[in-house]
Amino acid sequence: MTAPEPDGTPPPDPEPFPPFEVARSERIYASDWCGLRRDMIVLADGSLQEHHVIELDDAVVVVPVIADGSIVMIGQHRHTHGKTHWELPAGRLLEGEAPEDGAARELLEETGYRARRLVPLPGFYPTNGISAHYAHAFCGLECEPAGEPDLDPAERLVVRVFTEREVEALVDAGRVRDGFAALALLYYWRRRPG
Amino acid sequence: MTAPEPDGTPPPDPEPFPPFEVARSERIYASDWCGLRRDMIVLADGSLQEHHVIELDDAVVVVPVIADGSIVMIGQHRHTHGKTHWELPAGRLLEGEAPEDGAARELLEETGYRARRLVPLPGFYPTNGISAHYAHAFCGLECEPAGEPDLDPAERLVVRVFTEREVEALVDAGRVRDGFAALALLYYWRRRPG
Numbered sequence: 001m002t003a004p005e006p007d008g009t010p011p012p013d014p015e016p017f018p019p020f021e022v023a024r025s026e027r028i029y030a031s032d033w034c035g036l037r038r039d040m041i042v043l044a045d046g047s048l049q050e051h052h053v054i055e056l057d058d059a060v061v062v063v064p065v066i067a068d069g070s071i072v073m074i075g076q077h078r079h080t081h082g083k084t085h086w087e088l089p090a091g092r093l094l095e096g097e098a099p100e101d102g103a104a105r106e107l108l109e110e111t112g113y114r115a116r117r118l119v120p121l122p123g124f125y126p127t128n129g130i131s132a133h134y135a136h137a138f139c140g141l142e143c144e145p146a147g148e149p150d151l152d153p154a155e156r157l158v159v160r161v162f163t164e165r166e167v168e169a170l171v172d173a174g175r176v177r178d179g180f181a182a183l184a185l186l187y188y189w190r191r192r193p194g
Numbered sequence: 195m196t197a198p199e200p201d202g203t204p205p206p207d208p209e210p211f212p213p214f215e216v217a218r219s220e221r222i223y224a225s226d227w228c229g230l231r232r233d234m235i236v237l238a239d240g241s242l243q244e245h246h247v248i249e250l251d252d253a254v255v256v257v258p259v260i261a262d263g264s265i266v267m268i269g270q271h272r273h274t275h276g277k278t279h280w281e282l283p284a285g286r287l288l289e290g291e292a293p294e295d296g297a298a299r300e301l302l303e304e305t306g307y308r309a310r311r312l313v314p315l316p317g318f319y320p321t322n323g324i325s326a327h328y329a330h331a332f333c334g335l336e337c338e339p340a341g342e343p344d345l346d347p348a349e350r351l352v353v354r355v356f357t358e359r360e361v362e363a364l365v366d367a368g369r370v371r372d373g374f375a376a377l378a379l380l381y382y383w384r385r386r387p388g
Contacts, residue, residue: 010363014269016278017350028223029230033246034324036223036230041273043347051273051348052227054248056324075208079235079245081319081326084210090323122368124376125275126320129284130228130250132275133321135373153237154245156211169204172384174316179329179373182318186380190366 023048056133060103061090061180063121063139063188064113071167072111072143073181077156084156086170088181090135099136107140111159112149115140121187126179137184217242250327254297255284255374257315257333257382258307265361266305266337267375271350278350280364282375284329293330301334303344305353309334315381320373331378 020041029036035055040048064072077084089110093102100118108114121137149159162170167185176182214235223230229249234242258266271278283304287296294312302308315331343353356364361379370376 008359008363010367010369011280011356011360013369014278014280014352014354017271019271019276020273020348031246033244034230034248036228039273041348045347047347049348050227052225053274054228056321077211077213078319078322079214079233080247080322080324081328082213084208086205086208122365122376123371124373125272125371126373127250127327128272128274128372130274134275153239153241154214154235154243156214158208160208162205165202166205169202171316173204175204175207177317177319178322179318179320179377182316183373183377183380186377186384190380 020051028052052130054127054131054133056131057092057095058099058134058136059090059092059180060099060106060136060138061088061184062103062107062115062118062137063088063184064107064111064115064143065139065141065188066144066161067142069164070161071164071185072113072159072161073167074110075158075160076178079154083177085177086160086175086181087178088184090178090180093136100138103136103138103140107143108146109150110155110157112145112147113140113143114146116142116144121184121191124183135180137180137187139184139188214245222246246324248321248325248327250325251286251289252293252328252330253284253286253374254293254300254330254332255282255378256297256301256309256312256331257282257378258301258305258309258337259333259335259382260338260355261336263358264355265358265379266307266353266355267361268304269352269354270372273348277371279371280354280369280375281372282378284372284374287330294332297330297332297334301337302340304349304351306339306341306343307334307337308340310336310338315378315385318377329374331374331381333378333382 091106285300
Protein backbone atom coordinates (compact mmCIF):
# COMPACT_ATOMS: atom_id res chain seq x y z
CA MET A 1 0.00 0.00 0.00
CA THR A 2 2.91 2.31 0.66
CA ALA A 3 4.28 4.20 -2.32
CA PRO A 4 7.21 6.18 -0.96
CA GLU A 5 7.99 9.53 -2.46
CA PRO A 6 11.61 10.56 -2.98
CA ASP A 7 13.14 11.45 0.35
CA GLY A 8 11.76 14.69 1.73
CA THR A 9 8.98 15.24 -0.79
CA PRO A 10 5.58 15.36 0.87
CA PRO A 11 2.84 13.33 -0.82
CA PRO A 12 0.12 15.32 -2.59
CA ASP A 13 -2.98 16.38 -0.71
CA PRO A 14 -5.87 13.93 -0.87
CA GLU A 15 -8.23 14.22 -3.82
CA PRO A 16 -10.79 16.77 -2.58
CA PHE A 17 -14.26 15.40 -1.90
CA PRO A 18 -17.15 17.44 -3.23
CA PRO A 19 -18.78 19.57 -0.54
CA PHE A 20 -22.05 18.43 1.01
CA GLU A 21 -25.09 20.16 -0.37
CA VAL A 22 -26.74 22.17 2.41
CA ALA A 23 -30.52 21.83 2.20
CA ARG A 24 -31.05 24.52 4.81
CA SER A 25 -29.14 26.32 7.52
CA GLU A 26 -30.55 27.48 10.82
CA ARG A 27 -29.01 30.30 12.83
CA ILE A 28 -29.01 29.20 16.47
CA TYR A 29 -26.96 32.01 17.96
CA ALA A 30 -25.01 35.07 16.91
CA SER A 31 -22.81 37.37 18.95
CA ASP A 32 -19.54 39.25 18.61
CA TRP A 33 -17.78 36.45 20.46
CA CYS A 34 -19.15 33.31 18.78
CA GLY A 35 -21.92 32.05 16.55
CA LEU A 36 -23.66 28.72 16.20
CA ARG A 37 -25.58 27.38 13.23
CA ARG A 38 -27.12 24.08 12.27
CA ASP A 39 -26.72 23.01 8.65
CA MET A 40 -28.89 20.23 7.25
CA ILE A 41 -26.55 18.43 4.85
CA VAL A 42 -27.70 16.11 2.09
CA LEU A 43 -26.23 12.60 2.37
CA ALA A 44 -25.46 10.27 -0.55
CA ASP A 45 -28.88 8.59 -0.25
CA GLY A 46 -30.67 11.94 -0.31
CA SER A 47 -31.55 11.96 3.37
CA LEU A 48 -30.70 14.91 5.59
CA GLN A 49 -28.39 14.99 8.58
CA GLU A 50 -27.77 17.89 10.93
CA HIS A 51 -24.27 19.28 11.22
CA HIS A 52 -23.55 21.94 13.83
CA VAL A 53 -20.97 24.59 13.02
CA ILE A 54 -19.43 26.87 15.64
CA GLU A 55 -18.32 30.23 14.29
CA LEU A 56 -15.28 31.90 15.84
CA ASP A 57 -12.94 34.57 14.52
CA ASP A 58 -9.54 33.27 13.50
CA ALA A 59 -6.76 33.39 16.04
CA VAL A 60 -3.01 33.78 16.47
CA VAL A 61 -0.44 32.19 18.74
CA VAL A 62 3.17 33.28 19.20
CA VAL A 63 6.31 31.55 20.50
CA PRO A 64 8.20 34.52 21.98
CA VAL A 65 11.93 33.84 21.87
CA ILE A 66 14.52 36.08 23.54
CA ALA A 67 17.96 36.57 21.95
CA ASP A 68 19.56 34.01 24.32
CA GLY A 69 17.01 31.37 23.24
CA SER A 70 14.83 31.52 26.34
CA ILE A 71 11.06 31.60 25.87
CA VAL A 72 8.39 33.85 27.38
CA MET A 73 5.38 31.94 28.66
CA ILE A 74 2.21 32.97 30.44
CA GLY A 75 0.60 31.10 33.30
CA GLN A 76 -3.04 31.61 32.44
CA HIS A 77 -6.26 30.83 34.23
CA ARG A 78 -9.03 29.56 31.98
CA HIS A 79 -12.60 30.00 33.08
CA THR A 80 -13.70 27.10 30.84
CA HIS A 81 -11.97 24.38 32.86
CA GLY A 82 -10.93 26.39 35.91
CA LYS A 83 -7.26 25.47 35.74
CA THR A 84 -4.07 27.53 35.33
CA HIS A 85 -1.43 26.22 32.90
CA TRP A 86 1.69 27.47 31.14
CA GLU A 87 0.66 28.72 27.71
CA LEU A 88 1.83 31.12 25.04
CA PRO A 89 0.39 34.51 24.10
CA ALA A 90 -2.59 33.94 21.82
CA GLY A 91 -5.94 35.43 20.96
CA ARG A 92 -8.49 36.32 18.34
CA LEU A 93 -7.79 38.55 15.39
CA LEU A 94 -9.62 41.86 15.36
CA GLU A 95 -11.82 42.62 12.38
CA GLY A 96 -9.67 43.22 9.32
CA GLU A 97 -6.43 42.68 11.26
CA ALA A 98 -3.58 40.91 9.46
CA PRO A 99 -2.37 37.78 11.30
CA GLU A 100 1.11 39.20 11.83
CA ASP A 101 -0.31 42.41 13.33
CA GLY A 102 -2.58 40.38 15.61
CA ALA A 103 0.38 38.28 16.73
CA ALA A 104 2.42 41.39 17.58
CA ARG A 105 -0.55 42.90 19.43
CA GLU A 106 -1.32 39.81 21.51
CA LEU A 107 2.36 39.36 22.31
CA LEU A 108 2.63 42.93 23.60
CA GLU A 109 -0.72 42.95 25.43
CA GLU A 110 -0.23 39.63 27.19
CA THR A 111 3.50 39.71 27.94
CA GLY A 112 4.78 43.28 27.47
CA TYR A 113 7.34 41.97 24.95
CA ARG A 114 7.91 43.03 21.36
CA ALA A 115 9.56 40.79 18.72
CA ARG A 116 12.11 42.16 16.31
CA ARG A 117 10.95 39.63 13.76
CA LEU A 118 7.82 37.46 13.44
CA VAL A 119 8.36 34.29 11.43
CA PRO A 120 5.33 32.22 10.36
CA LEU A 121 4.96 28.66 11.60
CA PRO A 122 2.37 26.31 10.11
CA GLY A 123 -1.20 27.28 10.96
CA PHE A 124 -3.90 24.83 11.94
CA TYR A 125 -7.61 24.18 12.47
CA PRO A 126 -7.89 23.44 16.21
CA THR A 127 -11.30 21.70 15.95
CA ASN A 128 -12.28 21.32 12.30
CA GLY A 129 -14.94 18.72 13.01
CA ILE A 130 -17.15 21.50 14.34
CA SER A 131 -15.59 24.82 13.34
CA ALA A 132 -13.67 26.51 10.53
CA HIS A 133 -11.81 28.44 13.26
CA TYR A 134 -8.17 28.76 12.14
CA ALA A 135 -5.04 29.57 14.11
CA HIS A 136 -2.09 31.41 12.57
CA ALA A 137 1.14 30.54 14.38
CA PHE A 138 4.34 32.58 14.58
CA CYS A 139 7.58 32.62 16.39
CA GLY A 140 8.69 35.99 17.60
CA LEU A 141 12.47 36.31 17.41
CA GLU A 142 14.73 38.61 19.45
CA CYS A 143 11.90 39.57 21.81
CA GLU A 144 12.57 42.46 24.14
CA PRO A 145 10.60 43.98 27.02
CA ALA A 146 8.59 46.96 25.77
CA GLY A 147 6.22 47.70 28.63
CA GLU A 148 3.84 46.10 31.06
CA PRO A 149 1.16 43.62 29.98
CA ASP A 150 -2.14 45.35 29.18
CA LEU A 151 -4.72 42.79 30.22
CA ASP A 152 -8.41 42.54 29.70
CA PRO A 153 -10.15 42.49 33.12
CA ALA A 154 -11.17 38.85 32.47
CA GLU A 155 -7.57 37.74 31.85
CA ARG A 156 -5.75 36.27 34.84
CA LEU A 157 -2.16 35.50 33.97
CA VAL A 158 1.47 35.80 35.02
CA VAL A 159 4.43 36.24 32.66
CA ARG A 160 7.59 34.20 33.10
CA VAL A 161 10.74 33.57 31.09
CA PHE A 162 11.99 29.99 30.96
CA THR A 163 15.09 28.52 29.45
CA GLU A 164 14.44 26.57 26.29
CA ARG A 165 15.37 23.38 28.17
CA GLU A 166 12.72 24.09 30.80
CA VAL A 167 10.06 24.62 28.15
CA GLU A 168 11.08 21.40 26.42
CA ALA A 169 10.78 19.59 29.74
CA LEU A 170 7.29 21.05 30.28
CA VAL A 171 6.15 19.95 26.81
CA ASP A 172 7.72 16.51 27.09
CA ALA A 173 6.04 16.02 30.46
CA GLY A 174 2.69 16.78 28.80
CA ARG A 175 2.20 19.80 31.05
CA VAL A 176 1.53 22.33 28.28
CA ARG A 177 -2.12 21.38 28.09
CA ASP A 178 -3.16 24.24 25.81
CA GLY A 179 -3.16 22.82 22.28
CA PHE A 180 -2.24 26.13 20.62
CA ALA A 181 0.88 26.47 22.78
CA ALA A 182 2.02 22.86 22.54
CA LEU A 183 1.63 22.75 18.76
CA ALA A 184 3.34 26.11 18.13
CA LEU A 185 6.28 25.11 20.36
CA LEU A 186 6.69 21.74 18.66
CA TYR A 187 6.62 23.39 15.22
CA TYR A 188 9.18 25.92 16.42
CA TRP A 189 11.55 23.15 17.48
CA ARG A 190 11.13 21.30 14.18
CA ARG A 191 11.75 24.41 12.12
CA ARG A 192 13.97 26.46 14.35
CA PRO A 193 14.10 29.45 12.05
CA GLY A 194 16.86 31.90 12.64
CA MET B 195 14.17 36.61 35.22
CA THR B 196 15.17 33.11 34.23
CA ALA B 197 15.71 30.65 37.07
CA PRO B 198 16.83 27.46 35.37
CA GLU B 199 15.83 24.16 36.88
CA PRO B 200 18.28 21.27 36.88
CA ASP B 201 18.56 19.88 33.39
CA GLY B 202 15.44 18.00 32.37
CA THR B 203 13.28 18.95 35.33
CA PRO B 204 10.15 20.81 34.22
CA PRO B 205 9.32 23.92 36.23
CA PRO B 206 6.29 23.71 38.52
CA ASP B 207 2.86 24.65 37.19
CA PRO B 208 1.89 28.27 37.70
CA GLU B 209 0.29 29.19 41.00
CA PRO B 210 -3.41 28.55 40.31
CA PHE B 211 -5.58 31.65 40.13
CA PRO B 212 -8.86 31.51 42.00
CA PRO B 213 -11.80 30.78 39.70
CA PHE B 214 -14.08 33.60 38.65
CA GLU B 215 -17.31 33.79 40.58
CA VAL B 216 -20.22 33.17 38.22
CA ALA B 217 -23.08 35.55 39.02
CA ARG B 218 -25.42 33.70 36.66
CA SER B 219 -25.31 31.31 33.76
CA GLU B 220 -27.64 31.31 30.78
CA ARG B 221 -28.25 28.20 28.70
CA ILE B 222 -28.23 29.30 25.06
CA TYR B 223 -28.35 25.88 23.40
CA ALA B 224 -28.29 22.21 24.29
CA SER B 225 -28.08 19.17 22.02
CA ASP B 226 -26.40 15.77 21.92
CA TRP B 227 -23.71 17.25 19.67
CA CYS B 228 -22.84 20.50 21.41
CA GLY B 229 -24.03 22.98 23.99
CA LEU B 230 -23.53 26.69 24.45
CA ARG B 231 -23.90 28.73 27.61
CA ARG B 232 -23.16 32.28 28.66
CA ASP B 233 -21.67 32.78 32.10
CA MET B 234 -21.67 36.20 33.67
CA ILE B 235 -18.38 36.30 35.59
CA VAL B 236 -17.59 38.73 38.39
CA LEU B 237 -14.49 40.83 37.71
CA ALA B 238 -12.11 42.21 40.34
CA ASP B 239 -14.01 45.52 40.53
CA GLY B 240 -17.33 43.71 41.05
CA SER B 241 -18.64 44.36 37.54
CA LEU B 242 -19.94 41.55 35.36
CA GLN B 243 -18.57 40.35 32.03
CA GLU B 244 -20.06 37.73 29.76
CA HIS B 245 -17.99 34.64 28.99
CA HIS B 246 -19.31 32.15 26.42
CA VAL B 247 -18.54 28.48 26.94
CA ILE B 248 -18.98 25.85 24.22
CA GLU B 249 -19.74 22.38 25.55
CA LEU B 250 -18.42 19.38 23.61
CA ASP B 251 -17.79 15.80 24.66
CA ASP B 252 -14.13 14.94 25.07
CA ALA B 253 -12.33 13.42 22.12
CA VAL B 254 -9.55 11.04 21.11
CA VAL B 255 -6.93 11.04 18.39
CA VAL B 256 -4.66 8.15 17.42
CA VAL B 257 -1.33 7.92 15.55
CA PRO B 258 -1.69 4.46 13.93
CA VAL B 259 1.76 2.95 13.41
CA ILE B 260 2.36 -0.27 11.46
CA ALA B 261 5.15 -2.65 12.51
CA ASP B 262 7.48 -1.31 9.79
CA GLY B 263 7.05 2.24 11.13
CA SER B 264 4.70 3.48 8.42
CA ILE B 265 1.66 5.49 9.49
CA VAL B 266 -2.01 5.18 8.54
CA MET B 267 -3.62 8.51 7.66
CA ILE B 268 -7.07 9.51 6.46
CA GLY B 269 -7.81 12.07 3.79
CA GLN B 270 -10.91 13.63 5.26
CA HIS B 271 -13.41 16.17 3.98
CA ARG B 272 -14.59 18.65 6.59
CA HIS B 273 -17.93 20.33 6.10
CA THR B 274 -16.86 23.22 8.34
CA HIS B 275 -14.26 24.63 5.94
CA GLY B 276 -15.02 22.54 2.86
CA LYS B 277 -11.48 21.23 2.40
CA THR B 278 -9.95 17.75 2.39
CA HIS B 279 -6.69 17.24 4.30
CA TRP B 280 -4.55 14.40 5.59
CA GLU B 281 -5.53 13.77 9.20
CA LEU B 282 -5.49 10.98 11.77
CA PRO B 283 -8.39 8.92 13.08
CA ALA B 284 -10.16 10.93 15.78
CA GLY B 285 -13.57 11.50 17.22
CA ARG B 286 -15.72 12.06 20.27
CA LEU B 287 -15.92 9.67 23.17
CA LEU B 288 -19.24 7.94 23.63
CA GLU B 289 -21.00 8.38 26.97
CA GLY B 290 -19.08 6.52 29.68
CA GLU B 291 -16.45 5.29 27.22
CA ALA B 292 -12.85 5.09 28.45
CA PRO B 293 -10.43 7.11 26.28
CA GLU B 294 -8.45 4.01 25.28
CA ASP B 295 -11.64 2.22 24.19
CA GLY B 296 -12.72 5.27 22.20
CA ALA B 297 -9.33 5.42 20.52
CA ALA B 298 -9.51 1.74 19.52
CA ARG B 299 -13.08 2.25 18.25
CA GLU B 300 -12.31 5.35 16.17
CA LEU B 301 -9.19 3.71 14.76
CA LEU B 302 -11.15 0.65 13.63
CA GLU B 303 -14.20 2.59 12.36
CA GLU B 304 -12.23 5.16 10.38
CA THR B 305 -9.35 3.05 9.05
CA GLY B 306 -10.19 -0.64 9.49
CA TYR B 307 -6.99 -1.10 11.49
CA ARG B 308 -6.54 -2.46 14.99
CA ALA B 309 -3.53 -1.68 17.23
CA ARG B 310 -1.81 -4.34 19.28
CA ARG B 311 -0.96 -1.69 21.85
CA LEU B 312 -2.25 1.81 22.55
CA VAL B 313 0.27 4.04 24.30
CA PRO B 314 -0.89 7.40 25.73
CA LEU B 315 0.59 10.62 24.39
CA PRO B 316 0.00 13.94 26.16
CA GLY B 317 -3.57 15.16 25.94
CA PHE B 318 -4.58 18.75 25.29
CA TYR B 319 -7.34 21.36 25.31
CA PRO B 320 -7.75 22.33 21.63
CA THR B 321 -9.54 25.65 22.37
CA ASN B 322 -9.52 26.33 26.10
CA GLY B 323 -10.36 29.98 25.69
CA ILE B 324 -13.93 28.97 24.89
CA SER B 325 -14.34 25.31 25.78
CA ALA B 326 -13.27 22.70 28.33
CA HIS B 327 -13.28 20.19 25.43
CA TYR B 328 -10.29 17.86 25.97
CA ALA B 329 -8.51 15.53 23.55
CA HIS B 330 -6.86 12.30 24.69
CA ALA B 331 -4.02 11.31 22.35
CA PHE B 332 -2.57 7.87 21.75
CA CYS B 333 -0.25 6.11 19.44
CA GLY B 334 -1.40 2.74 18.24
CA LEU B 335 1.54 0.38 17.85
CA GLU B 336 1.77 -2.69 15.59
CA CYS B 337 -1.43 -1.79 13.76
CA GLU B 338 -2.88 -4.47 11.49
CA PRO B 339 -5.78 -4.47 9.04
CA ALA B 340 -8.88 -5.90 10.74
CA GLY B 341 -11.67 -5.05 8.32
CA GLU B 342 -13.12 -2.27 6.23
CA PRO B 343 -13.76 1.23 7.62
CA ASP B 344 -17.28 1.57 9.02
CA LEU B 345 -18.15 5.17 8.28
CA ASP B 346 -20.94 7.42 9.37
CA PRO B 347 -22.88 8.60 6.27
CA ALA B 348 -21.58 12.14 6.88
CA GLU B 349 -17.94 11.02 6.88
CA ARG B 350 -16.10 11.39 3.58
CA LEU B 351 -12.61 9.99 3.81
CA VAL B 352 -9.97 7.78 2.21
CA VAL B 353 -7.43 5.66 4.07
CA ARG B 354 -3.79 5.61 3.05
CA VAL B 355 -0.53 4.30 4.48
CA PHE B 356 2.49 6.57 4.25
CA THR B 357 6.10 6.00 5.16
CA GLU B 358 7.13 7.81 8.29
CA ARG B 359 9.37 10.02 6.15
CA GLU B 360 6.40 11.04 4.01
CA VAL B 361 4.35 11.97 7.07
CA GLU B 362 7.24 13.98 8.45
CA ALA B 363 7.48 15.81 5.13
CA LEU B 364 3.72 16.55 5.24
CA VAL B 365 3.96 17.94 8.78
CA ASP B 366 7.11 19.93 8.10
CA ALA B 367 5.46 21.44 5.01
CA GLY B 368 2.57 22.59 7.23
CA ARG B 369 0.14 20.46 5.23
CA VAL B 370 -1.38 18.60 8.19
CA ARG B 371 -3.80 21.40 8.91
CA ASP B 372 -5.86 19.50 11.47
CA GLY B 373 -4.51 20.50 14.86
CA PHE B 374 -5.34 17.16 16.52
CA ALA B 375 -3.34 15.26 13.91
CA ALA B 376 -0.35 17.61 13.80
CA LEU B 377 -0.01 17.73 17.58
CA ALA B 378 -0.37 13.97 18.08
CA LEU B 379 2.23 13.28 15.38
CA LEU B 380 4.70 15.76 16.83
CA TYR B 381 4.27 14.25 20.30
CA TYR B 382 4.76 10.80 18.83
CA TRP B 383 8.06 11.83 17.28
CA ARG B 384 9.29 13.43 20.51
CA ARG B 385 8.38 10.41 22.60
CA ARG B 386 8.68 7.58 20.11
CA PRO B 387 7.49 4.91 22.52
CA GLY B 388 8.20 1.37 21.63
